[in-house]
Amino acid sequence: MARELVTAAGRRYELPLFLPVYQRNSTLPELPPAIGDQPVRGCIVNAYFLYKQRELRRSLAETAGLRRYLGFDGLVMTDSGAFQAFTRRLYLNNRDITRFQARIGADVVSPLDLITLPGESRTSVEVKVDATYKRVREAQRYVGDALLAGVQQGGRFLEARRRSTDQMLELGVRYLAVGSLVPFFTRRHELSFVARTLQQTRAQVGEDLPIHVYGAGDPLELPFFVSWGADIFDSSSYGHFAQDGWYMTPYGALREPGPVLEAGEYVCRCPVCGGQPPPAGLLADVPALATHNLWTILRTVERTAEAVRADRLPALLEELLDVHRAWFPDSPLPELWERSAG
Numbered sequence: 001m002a003r004e005l006v007t008a009a010g011r012r013y014e015l016p017l018f019l020p021v022y023q024r025n026s027t028l029p030e031l032p033p034a035i036g037d038q039p040v041r042g043c044i045v046n047a048y049f050l051y052k053q054r055e056l057r058r059s060l061a062e063t064a065g066l067r068r069y070l071g072f073d074g075l076v077m078t079d080s081g082a083f084q085a086f087t088r089r090l091y092l093n094n095r096d097i098t099r100f101q102a103r104i105g106a107d108v109v110s111p112l113d114l115i116t117l118p119g120e121s122r123t124s125v126e127v128k129v130d131a132t133y134k135r136v137r138e139a140q141r142y143v144g145d146a147l148l149a150g151v152q153q154g155g156r157f158l159e160a161r162r163r164s165t166d167q168m169l170e171l172g173v174r175y176l177a178v179g180s181l182v183p184f185f186t187r188r189h190e191l192s193f194v195a196r197t198l199q200q201t202r203a204q205v206g207e208d209l210p211i212h213v214y215g216a217g218d219p220l221e222l223p224f225f226v227s228w229g230a231d232i233f234d235s236s237s238y239g240h241f242a243q244d245g246w247y248m249t250p251y252g253a254l255r256e257p258g259p260v261l262e263a264g265e266y267v268c269r270c271p272v273c274g275g276q277p278p279p280a281g282l283l284a285d286v287p288a289l290a291t292h293n294l295w296t297i298l299r300t301v302e303r304t305a306e307a308v309r310a311d312r313l314p315a316l317l318e319e320l321l322d323v324h325r326a327w328f329p330d331s332p333l334p335e336l337w338e339r340s341a342g
Helices: 047-051 054-063 066-070 094-103 122-139 158-171 192-205 222-227 237-243 258-262 286-309 313-327 333-341
Strands: 004-006 012-014 017-020 042-046 075-079 150-152 176-178 211-213 232-235
Touching: 017 042, 017 075, 017 286, 042 047, 042 066, 047 054, 047 075, 047 094, 054 066, 054 094, 066 075, 094 122, 122 150, 122 158, 150 158, 158 176, 158 192, 176 192, 192 211, 192 222, 192 333, 222 286, 222 313, 237 286, 286 313, 313 333
Parallel strands: 017 232, 042 075, 150 176, 176 211, 211 232
Antiparallel strands: 004 012
């Protein structure tokens, strides 16, 4: 049975759900209510970029005007800027940024967690796990009725991630975000650690709690993440892939159309492709390619939701693997799926 996310305003969102990263006046395309036949049901916005603009910060906080500012009426989650702390000093604290997110009208608020990296020592990871726990606990005082993302950290240590999840459950969070998995995503889909993390986390939290994977946005991977227990994803991958000339498909991203697309073996029905082979020059047209990529992600998530409702997710995964194996014979994903499913 599909899980559901319910906001403080009583809006219900069937899961799984993809939240495109969105920032006004950026290189990413504007966020419409739908792309062709695919509704855009939610988005994630970096609150740090809003907060650091003093006049905008005051205006949004005084009017709870985030939706009006975005021109978007779906689910809105905000990020705290924790990732930006790697590249700059934020001049920001956890209390102020979580309170700001709630005041501007975010449905889901993110704390200023401490990100753990794959190469960090166990000692460093444990310190960050405990600090993140304290920050989530502090943030609970400032978010009002908004959902607060309890963030799991732990780097490459499964036991540390287990302890982090226990801490979030102790706090009674209603939304769990799995952090610092992005470094374990690769273009070759070597997702063994991701599979173990998500399977462990879902077993630990039970069937009802929504699990969000920060930074996940490859359409091939998302149905497998759902099978391992995840529900919600966010990414700007659709834009970054387009900037690098990658054409997303449900079976893996392609750098060149090649014989697969030229022969019509896969035909995309997004507004850009329109049921035809990719238009000439599409791979060099970043806005159009980003639109195609985002449609592909949204359609994949909808297809996955349909499979969950019909209790046929394993059949969908086998179909994806059959094509992926034919297109990318060196990919480790089929073997990983056989191990994790067995």
